[in-house]
Amino acid sequence: xxxxxxxxKLLSVFKGAPVELKCNYSYSGSPxxxxxxxxxxQRLQLLLRHISRESIKGFTADLNKGETSFHLKKPFAQEEDxxxxxxxxxxxxxxxxxxxxxxxxxxxx
Amino acid sequence: NxxxxxxxxxxxxxxxxxxxxxxxxxxxxxxxxxxxxxxxxGLRLIYYSASEGTTDKGEVPNGYNVSRLNKREFxxxxxxxxxxxxxxxxxxxxxxxxxxxxxxxxxxxxxL
Numbered sequence: 001x002x003x004x005x006x007x008x009k010l011l012s013v014f015k016g017a018p019v020e021l022k023c024n025y026s027y028s029g030s031p032x033x034x035x036x037x038x039x040x041x042q043r044l045q046l047l048l049r050h051i052s053r054e055s056i057k058g059f060t061a062d063l064n065k066g067e068t069s070f071h072l073k074k075p076f077a078q079e080e081d082x083x084x085x086x087x088x089x090x091x092x093x094x095x096x097x098x099x100x101x102x103x104x105x106x107x108x109x
Numbered sequence: 110n111x112x113x114x115x116x117x118x119x120x121x122x123x124x125x126x127x128x129x130x131x132x133x134x135x136x137x138x139x140x141x142x143x144x145x146x147x148x149x150x151g152l153r154l155i156y157y158s159a160s161e162g163t164t165d166k167g168e169v170p171n172g173y174n175v176s177r178l179n180k181r182e183f184x185x186x187x188x189x190x191x192x193x194x195x196x197x198x199x200x201x202x203x204x205x206x207x208x209x210x211x212x213x214x215x216x217x218x219x220x221l
Binding site: 004006009032034036043044045046049086088090094095096097098099100101102 | 140142144149150151152153154157159165167168199201206207209210211212213214215
Protein backbone atom coordinates (compact mmCIF):
# COMPACT_ATOMS: atom_id res chain seq x y z
CA UNK A 1 0.00 0.00 0.00
CA UNK A 2 1.11 3.54 -0.62
CA UNK A 3 2.25 5.36 2.45
CA UNK A 4 4.14 8.48 3.51
CA UNK A 5 5.82 8.43 6.88
CA UNK A 6 7.03 11.48 8.79
CA UNK A 7 8.41 9.99 11.99
CA UNK A 8 8.70 13.20 14.01
CA LYS A 9 5.58 14.99 15.18
CA LEU A 10 7.63 17.82 16.65
CA LEU A 11 11.16 18.96 15.95
CA SER A 12 12.72 21.73 17.99
CA VAL A 13 16.02 23.31 16.99
CA PHE A 14 17.87 26.46 17.90
CA LYS A 15 18.23 29.33 15.47
CA GLY A 16 21.27 28.81 13.27
CA ALA A 17 21.31 25.04 13.74
CA PRO A 18 20.84 22.64 10.82
CA VAL A 19 17.41 21.17 10.23
CA GLU A 20 16.39 17.86 8.72
CA LEU A 21 12.74 16.86 8.45
CA LYS A 22 12.41 13.22 7.55
CA CYS A 23 10.07 11.75 4.97
CA ASN A 24 9.95 8.14 3.83
CA TYR A 25 7.53 6.76 1.29
CA SER A 26 6.25 3.39 0.18
CA TYR A 27 5.20 3.19 -3.46
CA SER A 28 5.91 0.78 -6.26
CA GLY A 29 5.42 3.30 -9.05
CA SER A 30 7.38 6.36 -10.09
CA PRO A 31 6.96 8.86 -7.25
CA UNK A 32 6.17 12.54 -7.47
CA UNK A 33 7.18 14.05 -4.14
CA UNK A 34 6.39 17.40 -2.61
CA UNK A 35 6.94 19.34 0.58
CA UNK A 36 4.10 21.62 1.69
CA UNK A 37 4.30 24.11 4.56
CA UNK A 38 1.66 25.76 6.71
CA UNK A 39 2.75 28.84 8.62
CA UNK A 40 0.63 30.04 11.51
CA UNK A 41 -2.68 31.48 10.29
CA GLN A 42 -1.74 30.91 6.66
CA ARG A 43 -2.82 28.45 4.04
CA LEU A 44 -1.02 25.27 3.19
CA GLN A 45 1.38 26.09 0.37
CA LEU A 46 3.94 24.32 -1.74
CA LEU A 47 7.51 24.63 -0.52
CA LEU A 48 9.24 22.51 -3.12
CA ARG A 49 8.88 19.45 -5.34
CA HIS A 50 11.53 16.93 -6.24
CA ILE A 51 11.24 17.35 -9.98
CA SER A 52 12.25 21.00 -9.87
CA ARG A 53 15.38 20.35 -7.80
CA GLU A 54 15.43 23.92 -6.55
CA SER A 55 16.14 25.55 -3.22
CA ILE A 56 13.31 27.54 -1.67
CA LYS A 57 13.90 29.71 1.41
CA GLY A 58 17.18 27.83 1.86
CA PHE A 59 15.47 24.43 1.98
CA THR A 60 16.46 21.55 -0.27
CA ALA A 61 15.20 18.00 -0.61
CA ASP A 62 16.72 15.16 -2.56
CA LEU A 63 14.82 12.12 -3.69
CA ASN A 64 16.65 8.94 -2.72
CA LYS A 65 14.89 6.10 -4.49
CA GLY A 66 17.13 3.48 -2.92
CA GLU A 67 16.15 4.53 0.59
CA THR A 68 12.67 5.71 -0.53
CA SER A 69 13.26 9.00 1.24
CA PHE A 70 12.72 12.67 0.51
CA HIS A 71 14.14 14.45 3.53
CA LEU A 72 13.91 18.24 3.81
CA LYS A 73 17.07 20.04 4.87
CA LYS A 74 18.23 23.51 5.72
CA PRO A 75 21.74 24.30 6.93
CA PHE A 76 20.83 27.21 9.22
CA ALA A 77 17.34 27.41 10.70
CA GLN A 78 15.60 30.75 11.10
CA GLU A 79 12.78 31.63 13.51
CA GLU A 80 10.47 32.29 10.57
CA ASP A 81 10.86 28.65 9.53
CA UNK A 82 8.65 27.63 12.44
CA UNK A 83 5.65 25.96 10.83
CA UNK A 84 3.95 22.67 10.07
CA UNK A 85 5.59 20.71 7.26
CA UNK A 86 3.90 17.99 5.22
CA UNK A 87 5.50 15.56 2.81
CA UNK A 88 3.20 14.44 -0.02
CA UNK A 89 3.36 11.68 -2.61
CA UNK A 90 1.62 11.93 -5.99
CA UNK A 91 0.55 8.58 -7.42
CA UNK A 92 1.46 8.11 -11.07
CA UNK A 93 -1.47 7.66 -13.44
CA UNK A 94 -3.96 9.04 -10.92
CA UNK A 95 -4.81 12.39 -9.49
CA UNK A 96 -4.35 11.15 -5.96
CA UNK A 97 -1.94 12.43 -3.37
CA UNK A 98 -0.94 10.82 -0.09
CA UNK A 99 0.12 13.21 2.66
CA UNK A 100 2.22 12.38 5.67
CA UNK A 101 1.03 13.21 9.16
CA UNK A 102 3.20 16.31 9.31
CA UNK A 103 6.08 17.57 11.43
CA UNK A 104 5.84 20.72 13.48
CA UNK A 105 9.14 22.60 13.37
CA UNK A 106 9.89 25.02 16.18
CA UNK A 107 12.96 27.20 15.83
CA UNK A 108 14.03 28.56 19.18
CA UNK A 109 15.77 31.89 19.62
CA ASN B 110 -7.15 36.92 -7.60
CA UNK B 111 -8.70 35.29 -4.57
CA UNK B 112 -7.25 31.87 -5.39
CA UNK B 113 -9.26 29.13 -3.67
CA UNK B 114 -12.14 30.25 -1.49
CA UNK B 115 -14.19 28.15 0.90
CA UNK B 116 -17.43 28.81 2.72
CA UNK B 117 -18.27 28.66 5.53
CA UNK B 118 -15.18 29.14 7.71
CA UNK B 119 -16.79 27.51 10.75
CA UNK B 120 -19.85 25.31 11.19
CA UNK B 121 -21.43 23.40 14.05
CA UNK B 122 -23.92 20.67 13.21
CA UNK B 123 -25.97 18.22 15.18
CA UNK B 124 -25.74 14.53 14.37
CA UNK B 125 -27.96 13.72 11.40
CA UNK B 126 -28.03 17.22 9.95
CA UNK B 127 -26.87 17.86 6.41
CA UNK B 128 -24.77 20.60 4.92
CA UNK B 129 -22.76 21.53 1.87
CA UNK B 130 -19.27 22.97 1.92
CA UNK B 131 -18.59 25.28 -0.98
CA UNK B 132 -15.31 25.72 -2.82
CA UNK B 133 -14.43 27.95 -5.75
CA UNK B 134 -11.22 28.76 -7.59
CA UNK B 135 -10.46 31.56 -10.00
CA UNK B 136 -7.23 30.20 -11.49
CA UNK B 137 -8.87 28.26 -14.33
CA UNK B 138 -7.54 25.00 -12.88
CA UNK B 139 -8.74 21.70 -14.20
CA UNK B 140 -8.41 19.58 -11.05
CA UNK B 141 -10.01 20.11 -7.66
CA UNK B 142 -9.77 18.18 -4.40
CA UNK B 143 -11.38 17.84 -1.00
CA UNK B 144 -9.29 16.81 2.01
CA UNK B 145 -9.94 16.41 5.68
CA UNK B 146 -7.30 17.13 8.29
CA UNK B 147 -7.42 15.38 11.63
CA UNK B 148 -4.89 15.53 14.48
CA UNK B 149 -2.17 12.94 13.96
CA UNK B 150 -3.62 11.86 10.60
CA GLY B 151 -2.35 14.50 8.23
CA LEU B 152 -4.48 15.34 5.20
CA ARG B 153 -6.61 12.60 3.71
CA LEU B 154 -8.19 12.83 0.28
CA ILE B 155 -11.98 12.53 0.33
CA TYR B 156 -12.89 13.11 -3.32
CA TYR B 157 -11.30 14.70 -6.32
CA SER B 158 -12.32 15.96 -9.71
CA ALA B 159 -9.72 15.55 -12.42
CA SER B 160 -11.64 17.81 -14.77
CA GLU B 161 -15.04 19.42 -15.17
CA GLY B 162 -17.72 16.76 -15.29
CA THR B 163 -15.73 14.03 -13.52
CA THR B 164 -15.42 13.07 -9.87
CA ASP B 165 -13.70 10.16 -8.16
CA LYS B 166 -13.33 8.73 -4.69
CA GLY B 167 -10.23 9.31 -2.66
CA GLU B 168 -9.04 7.59 0.48
CA VAL B 169 -11.98 8.35 2.80
CA PRO B 170 -15.16 8.96 0.74
CA ASN B 171 -17.76 7.30 2.99
CA GLY B 172 -20.40 9.69 4.24
CA TYR B 173 -19.66 12.34 1.62
CA ASN B 174 -20.84 13.31 -1.84
CA VAL B 175 -19.41 15.87 -4.22
CA SER B 176 -20.53 17.93 -7.19
CA ARG B 177 -18.32 19.59 -9.76
CA LEU B 178 -20.78 22.29 -10.64
CA ASN B 179 -18.59 23.88 -13.29
CA LYS B 180 -14.88 24.42 -13.80
CA ARG B 181 -14.71 26.89 -10.91
CA GLU B 182 -16.79 25.19 -8.24
CA PHE B 183 -16.53 21.90 -6.36
CA UNK B 184 -18.86 21.28 -3.43
CA UNK B 185 -18.76 18.66 -0.68
CA UNK B 186 -21.99 17.44 0.89
CA UNK B 187 -22.56 15.66 4.17
CA UNK B 188 -26.00 14.07 3.94
CA UNK B 189 -26.25 12.92 7.56
CA UNK B 190 -23.44 14.30 9.68
CA UNK B 191 -21.76 12.10 12.28
CA UNK B 192 -19.38 13.08 15.11
CA UNK B 193 -16.61 11.20 13.25
CA UNK B 194 -16.85 13.87 10.56
CA UNK B 195 -15.67 16.55 12.95
CA UNK B 196 -12.58 17.84 11.17
CA UNK B 197 -11.00 20.67 9.24
CA UNK B 198 -11.87 20.45 5.55
CA UNK B 199 -9.60 21.82 2.86
CA UNK B 200 -10.35 22.36 -0.78
CA UNK B 201 -7.48 22.50 -3.26
CA UNK B 202 -6.99 22.94 -6.99
CA UNK B 203 -4.23 22.31 -9.48
CA UNK B 204 -3.77 23.04 -13.13
CA UNK B 205 -3.07 19.42 -13.99
CA UNK B 206 -2.09 16.27 -12.13
CA UNK B 207 1.19 16.39 -10.18
CA UNK B 208 1.34 20.13 -10.34
CA UNK B 209 1.35 22.36 -7.32
CA UNK B 210 -1.89 22.25 -5.40
CA UNK B 211 -3.34 25.54 -4.18
CA UNK B 212 -5.27 25.27 -0.95
CA UNK B 213 -8.21 27.15 0.47
CA UNK B 214 -8.28 28.51 4.03
CA UNK B 215 -10.23 25.55 5.39
CA UNK B 216 -13.60 24.97 7.05
CA UNK B 217 -13.66 23.89 10.68
CA UNK B 218 -16.64 21.58 11.16
CA UNK B 219 -17.86 20.28 14.50
CA UNK B 220 -20.58 17.64 14.67
CA LEU B 221 -22.19 17.27 18.08
